[in-house]
Amino acid sequence: MKIKSILENYMFVLPALVIFAIFYIIPFVWVFQIGLFDWDGISPTRIFVGLNNFIEIFKEDKIWWQSMWQAGYITLIALTFQNALAFLLALACDREIRLKNFYRLIFFIPPILSEVVVGLVWQWILDGNYGLLNYWLRNLGLAHLARSWLSDPKTALTTVAIIHSWKGFGWGFLIFLAGLQTIPRELYEAARVDGADAWYIFRKITIPLMVPVGVLVAILTILGTMQAFVLIIAMTGGGPAYHTQVPVLRILASMRGSSRFGYACAQGITFGFILMIVSFIQYRFSKKFRQI
Amino acid sequence: MLNFYVTFLYKKMRYLKLLPGLLVTVLLCGCGSPGEKRSEINIVIWHWMTDREPAFQELASRYFKKTKIKISFELYAPSDAYSQKVRAAAQGGTLPEIFGVLGEKRDFASFIKAGHILNLTSYMEKDNAKWRNSFFLNALAINEFFPDNVYGVEAGIYGVPIDIMTIQMLYNKDLFQKLGLNPEQPPVTFEEFLRIGEKIKTANLQGLVSGWGELWMIDCLANNYAFNIMGKDKVLATIRGEIPYTDPDWIKVFSLFKQMQEAGILVDGIVTMINKTAEQLFANEKAVFAFNGSWCVNVYKGMNPNLNYAAIPPPKVTDKYPMAIWGGAGSSFMVNARSKNKEEAVRFLQWLTQPEQQVYLAEATNNLPANKESLERICNKIPKVLEQFADDIDIATHPNIWGISEFSAVIEAFDKGIQSIIIGEKSPEQVAQEVQRIKERELAKIRK
Numbered sequence: 001m002k003i004k005s006i007l008e009n010y011m012f013v014l015p016a017l018v019i020f021a022i023f024y025i026i027p028f029v030w031v032f033q034i035g036l037f038d039w040d041g042i043s044p045t046r047i048f049v050g051l052n053n054f055i056e057i058f059k060e061d062k063i064w065w066q067s068m069w070q071a072g073y074i075t076l077i078a079l080t081f082q083n084a085l086a087f088l089l090a091l092a093c094d095r096e097i098r099l100k101n102f103y104r105l106i107f108f109i110p111p112i113l114s115e116v117v118v119g120l121v122w123q124w125i126l127d128g129n130y131g132l133l134n135y136w137l138r139n140l141g142l143a144h145l146a147r148s149w150l151s152d153p154k155t156a157l158t159t160v161a162i163i164h165s166w167k168g169f170g171w172g173f174l175i176f177l178a179g180l181q182t183i184p185r186e187l188y189e190a191a192r193v194d195g196a197d198a199w200y201i202f203r204k205i206t207i208p209l210m211v212p213v214g215v216l217v218a219i220l221t222i223l224g225t226m227q228a229f230v231l232i233i234a235m236t237g238g239g240p241a242y243h244t245q246v247p248v249l250r251i252l253a254s255m256r257g258s259s260r261f262g263y264a265c266a267q268g269i270t271f272g273f274i275l276m277i278v279s280f281i282q283y284r285f286s287k288k289f290r291q292i
Numbered sequence: 293m294l295n296f297y298v299t300f301l302y303k304k305m306r307y308l309k310l311l312p313g314l315l316v317t318v319l320l321c322g323c324g325s326p327g328e329k330r331s332e333i334n335i336v337i338w339h340w341m342t343d344r345e346p347a348f349q350e351l352a353s354r355y356f357k358k359t360k361i362k363i364s365f366e367l368y369a370p371s372d373a374y375s376q377k378v379r380a381a382a383q384g385g386t387l388p389e390i391f392g393v394l395g396e397k398r399d400f401a402s403f404i405k406a407g408h409i410l411n412l413t414s415y416m417e418k419d420n421a422k423w424r425n426s427f428f429l430n431a432l433a434i435n436e437f438f439p440d441n442v443y444g445v446e447a448g449i450y451g452v453p454i455d456i457m458t459i460q461m462l463y464n465k466d467l468f469q470k471l472g473l474n475p476e477q478p479p480v481t482f483e484e485f486l487r488i489g490e491k492i493k494t495a496n497l498q499g500l501v502s503g504w505g506e507l508w509m510i511d512c513l514a515n516n517y518a519f520n521i522m523g524k525d526k527v528l529a530t531i532r533g534e535i536p537y538t539d540p541d542w543i544k545v546f547s548l549f550k551q552m553q554e555a556g557i558l559v560d561g562i563v564t565m566i567n568k569t570a571e572q573l574f575a576n577e578k579a580v581f582a583f584n585g586s587w588c589v590n591v592y593k594g595m596n597p598n599l600n601y602a603a604i605p606p607p608k609v610t611d612k613y614p615m616a617i618w619g620g621a622g623s624s625f626m627v628n629a630r631s632k633n634k635e636e637a638v639r640f641l642q643w644l645t646q647p648e649q650q651v652y653l654a655e656a657t658n659n660l661p662a663n664k665e666s667l668e669r670i671c672n673k674i675p676k677v678l679e680q681f682a683d684d685i686d687i688a689t690h691p692n693i694w695g696i697s698e699f700s701a702v703i704e705a706f707d708k709g710i711q712s713i714i715i716g717e718k719s720p721e722q723v724a725q726e727v728q729r730i731k732e733r734e735l736a737k738i739r740k
Binding site for chain 2: 040041042043044060123127128129130148150151152153156235236237239240241242253256257258259260
């Protein structure tokens with residue numbers, strides 16, 4: 001009877017397990033297996049190279065690591081600028097202000113727009129010769145600031161990071177807003193009765209209760225931003241030179257540009273592991289943070 | 293459980309009543325004429341040529357009227373996405389009857405070695421090589437593998453060129469006049485070209501536009517100049533690894549881009565510019581020069597029918613070696629060797645490359661036909677600028693006919709290096725050293 005009950009429980013888990021295995025575990029193992037070969041993705045024969053592809057990534061592929069740092073830089077901007085913006089706007093919309101539903105709608109428009117369209121529109125706005133931004137800068141007497149924002153190596157990566165943050169802050173906004181709305185209003189009222197000012201309430205009630213939400217938004221931001229590439233490919237194609245290259249673009253370049261399918265798979269696995277480690281560290285960190 | 297099956301079968305029994313009717317229908321279908329059977333043949337063609345889609349559809353319907361064989365042209369654009377789709381279909385064994393392989397000759401060879409592409413030599417050589425002789429040699433060479441080729445592919449012709457193209461320099465005649473230059477006297481030497489840069493800067497116009505964000509177009513111009521400065525033999529010797537990229541001639545090639553940038557010839561932001569943007573800028577008369585392929589005639593016509601421009605070979609640096617331009621087969625189709633309809637597919641391609649169809653395609657899409665006779669037929673009807681593109685087909689070359697391919701990693705370092713020179717980040721010497729380092733790394737891998 002006990003065995004039957006255990007089996008029954010497993011039967012409930014089975015569909016999810018099968019789906020997870022088909023769509024996650026098997027492809028992962030398969031990709032890892034291809035990563036052990038030198039293969040162009042078409043030829044019927046593959047040459048077994050063992051861990052050579054992985055060794056090449058760690059030892060020789062400087063561009064890969066440059067792309068990792070650049071993705072890290074974009075992530076840092078997203079974690080700070082994007083999430084701060086999302087939190088501040090959520091805080092503003094959580095109050096009883098006029099047209100707050102309208103603002104909620106407006107702030108959520110960028111995330112639902114196509115990344116290619118957003119990329120092309122911003123490319124037009126930031127164009128060095130006929131762009132809207134430079135036009136306004138010149139009209140405002142700030143012609144010395146006008147430049148080719150996406151082609152200048154000094155500004156390209158930061159510009160891409162800011163556009164990415166603009167495109168993505170709506171998600172954070174929505175989650176922060178939902179989080180803010182779950183904070184019981186009684187807590188605020190009680191604090192006010194006790195004579196607490198707005199800054200004190202914010203520090204002692206809002207911030208501590210929003211920590212779990214902040215951790216969730218941070219995890220989603222890191223995972224989403226590290227894998228960003230559509231917006232970048234639409235705006236700069238990874239240029240000028242290698243200045244806006246990110247890991248997914250490098251994987252694509254290995255797969256399509258160089259026809260090195262095996263190497264691209266090894267890059268994919270390496271990237272997956274790095275993201276897993278980052279998520280794990282963040283998980284541990286957030287656990288400790290919650291205990292405090 | 294048993295009860296469930298019994299109920300299920302009982303419900304299904306009701307459909308058995310339909311069986312006699314179904315049988316009659318099947319039998320009647322079997323009584324069709326052989327002509328009707330042909331209409332069941334469907335030749336699927338995957339292509340990426342957005343501008344040629346309506347013309348292809350028209351040709352498909354003409355072919356159906358003539359043979360009762362259905363031709364389905366399926367458009368997948370842009371070319372990057374198309375390329376990925378073809379690769380995925382090859383892996384999955386779901387390639388259509390006819391498709392194109394975009395990329396380097398090495399990729400083409402991989403498709404052949406994997407048995408995806410039919411060797412068309414026997415069809416080409418039939419009737420005293422009638423089909424083969426109908427094409428421009430340059431156009432066919434791109435699809436040809438010669439005996440003992442480095443790719444290890446059996447010698448033969450594996451693709452059918454649909455049109456030909458050349459990539460050249462274009463200049464806007466009206467803007468030339470505005471700059472006080474004679475529109476009938478474009479720059480012939482590189483010095484003359486650079487001097488125009490000064491005038492462009494003074495007039496507050498834009499110089500050269502091109503899709504150099506898409507790396508292959510930089511590669512194209514750099515190779516044009518490499519041929520001019522050091523000759524074909526030395527270029528090929530470099531690819532074979534016999535001459536380093538740090539050779540003074542290669543540094544001279546890299547330096548040309550620095551000179552163009554310093555002279556104000558290059559448009560601001562050219563290093564991230566896609567060709568579509570470059571085409572818009574030139575068509576809207578914002579730029580004096582463009583570097584583009586003959587397909588642009590149709591594109592510019594759509595954007596600005598009054599654009600007054602002409603095509604010239606890139607201004608030469610030296611008289612030591614002839615200037616070469618990239619050209620040859622613009623687009624080619626390959627036949628799926630595993631398709632059960634491959635014979636019909638070959639027949640369709642034979643029909644498609646006959647003069648009547650080629651003339652129609654050329655007139656409808658402003659592309660140069662791959663069929664020699666058709667070009668002679670239409671040479672009075674095509675725009676003058678297209679004629680200029682066609683005139684230089686004799687000096688056209690292409691990496692896919694050199695018989696040897698440079699490593700992809702080297703090509704990337706080479707093109708990205710030129711971008712670094714243009715943005716003032718690296719010197720030509722630094723780029724040459726970096727490219728050579730990667731070349732040596734790749735050569736070492738091969739030796740292993």
